[in-house]
Amino acid sequence: MPWLDWETLYLDLLQFKEERGFHNLLIRPEHPHDILGANDPKLWGVICDAAFLKPQDSEQAAQLQAAVSGVLKKYTENYYRKRQMRWDSERMDYKPITKLNDNFQDYVVKVPRSDKDLLQTVHDAIQEWKKRHKQLSADLPNVHFDRHLYQPLLIAKGNKTRSVPPALNDGERKFVEELITYCKSGPAALKGRELFLLRNLSRGKGIGFFEDSGFYPDFILWVTEAGKQRLVFVEPHGMLNEVHPEMNAKCGLHKKLQMQVADARKRS
Numbered sequence: 001m002p003w004l005d006w007e008t009l010y011l012d013l014l015q016f017k018e019e020r021g022f023h024n025l026l027i028r029p030e031h032p033h034d035i036l037g038a039n040d041p042k043l044w045g046v047i048c049d050a051a052f053l054k055p056q057d058s059e060q061a062a063q064l065q066a067a068v069s070g071v072l073k074k075y076t077e078n079y080y081r082k083r084q085m086r087w088d089s090e091r092m093d094y095k096p097i098t099k100l101n102d103n104f105q106d107y108v109v110k111v112p113r114s115d116k117d118l119l120q121t122v123h124d125a126i127q128e129w130k131k132r133h134k135q136l137s138a139d140l141p142n143v144h145f146d147r148h149l150y151q152p153l154l155i156a157k158g159n160k161t162r163s164v165p166p167a168l169n170d171g172e173r174k175f176v177e178e179l180i181t182y183c184k185s186g187p188a189a190l191k192g193r194e195l196f197l198l199r200n201l202s203r204g205k206g207i208g209f210f211e212d213s214g215f216y217p218d219f220i221l222w223v224t225e226a227g228k229q230r231l232v233f234v235e236p237h238g239m240l241n242e243v244h245p246e247m248n249a250k251c252g253l254h255k256k257l258q259m260q261v262a263d264a265r266k267r268s
Helices: 006-020 031-037 058-090 116-127 170-184 253-267
Strands: 108-110 162-164 194-199 219-225 228-234
Touching (some): 006 058, 031 058, 170 194
Antiparallel strands (some): 194 219, 219 228
C-alpha cells in the first residue's frame, strides 16, 4: 500500500469511467483504497510472485502501480456491468424476431472500383441469384445452407472484397459446413424436429450478453419440436485464450438465462 500513488489511481478510474461511458457511476477519492483495503478474495485478486508486491526501486513500483490500476478498472467494470444486467433483467421483454430485425438486413458488398471483373461478378450474382444461389463464383464464395434463415452466407477470402454484415471467417465457415454434413446424415436426434440457423450480428445490433466482455454469439441455433423450441448460442472457437470455465461468464450463461426466464414468468 505505501508504494501506491492513490491520487493517480483515482484519476485513472475517472478517465476509465469516461472512456467506458459510465456517466451515471459515482467514484469518490476514497473508493480505490476501500476496494483494495477490503482484502476480500471474492472482490479481487492478483496472481504474482510475492516480490512483486514489495518493490525495491521506482521501476518496480511503477509496475505495481500499473497492475493495481488494472485491478481497479476490472473491478469497476464488473461492478457496473453486474448492476446494469440486474437493471436490464428486471425490465426484459421477450418478443419474436421479425423480418424487420437487423439480423435480416441486405448484404452490402464493397469492392475496388478499379477491379472491373470483380464488379461484374458481383453484379451478375445479384441479377442471377435465384438461378445460381448455391454457387456464386470463385471470387465471391459462399456457403449454401437451406436451414439458414437468409441466403447467402458469404465467406471471407483475401482482402479484395468487404461486406456488411461481415463474411464468415474460417472457423465460422467450418462450423456451418460441418452442421450441413451432420444434417444430411439423417441423425436420429433430428427426427421429428426442425433446425434453423441464424448468423448473429455484432455489438449494437445483434443479440448480446455481458457488455463488459462483448459476448455476441456468432450463431443462434433453433431446434423446434411439437410447438416447443430450444435455443443454442454457438461460438465456434476454442478456449485457449479464455479464462477458466469456472470463472468464465460465457460458460455460465445458461444458468443466468434460466434464472432470468424464471423471474420473467413470475412477473407475467
